[in-house]
Amino acid sequence: MLSLNNIHVTFNAGTPTEVRALSDINLKIADGEFVTVIGSNGAGKSTLLSVVVGTVKPERGSVHLDGEDVTAWSPHRRAMHVGRVFQEPRLGTCSSLSIEENLALAAARGKSRGLKGALGTRQNRKWLADQVAKLEIGLEDRMTQPVGTLSGGQRQAISLLMATLLPMKILVLDEHTAALDPGAAAKVLALSTEIAETRKLTTLMVTHSMRDALAVGHRTIMMDSGRIVLDFTEEERAKLTVQDLSSLFGRAIGKQLDDDKLMLA
Ligand SMILES: Nc1ncnc2c1ncn2[C@@H]1O[C@H](COP(=O)(O)OP(=O)(O)OP(=O)(O)O)[C@@H](O)[C@H]1O
Ligand SMILES: [Mg+2]
Known part of the structure; x- marks a missing residue:
């Protein structure tokens, strides 16, 4: 079980550029559960993943992994349990x-x-x-x-393999198909779900596609302004169309949204 308890994150606290990125986040994810994360730009999705990976330390709250408090663990120590794949293929691999x-x-x-x-x-x-x-x-x-000579999709597949090569528990995917063409994106997405399933990984996947958010994994959370505003179980999600999701999210944040992509109209 991965558990985030009362997490608060503020960047540049006490300066004119202060940003409250996460406010009182409470999230429990069961072992082997695959959660898709959706939300508008700046909602705090990447920050949430960084708190799990350990590269952002919450100013308040705690992160527990299988009941153990790992809040103070360095990203290096957490890397024994947590793997991350970024949006940009070049970030996960070394070109030369x-x-x-x-x-x-x-x-x-x-x-x-x-x-x-x-x-x-x-x-x-x-x-x-x-x-x-x-x-x-x-x-x-x-x-x-050299990895630098591979296509974006091939690089992301290698990044996925690198993140999950050794025994680990938690896979964190941050829009990892967003920079790929539709064919490569579909392939990398399928590969991700297959790896998560066969290895029974607890997975958090950020996506801007509501279609992918509903089609992949077991549960979908939606974020806005540093908070989790909606949280759908597998049964609840099964009944939702992309249009439902869009209007529910729009209602939750008081704005109109564009169809599949989470763009504020
Ligand atoms: N290192 C940082 N320093 C200062 N502010 C930051 C930092 N990282 C994120 N922020 C701010 O925190 C807020 C949440 O950012 P975050 O990257 O988590 O959003 P996001 O939901 O991932 O957005 P996107 O969909 O654009 O990737 C934003 O206002 C962002 O500008
Ligand atoms: Mg992000």
């Missing part, structure tokens, strides 16, 4: 390193050894290629190719 070098670094997480040591034996390299083969995107024969 090969596919297998990127993966070897991910596999060496928490260990202090160089890249050569991380790549290790021929068996290790075979194991990495086997993991890539499971993605079924034909990259297992191109393990020594």
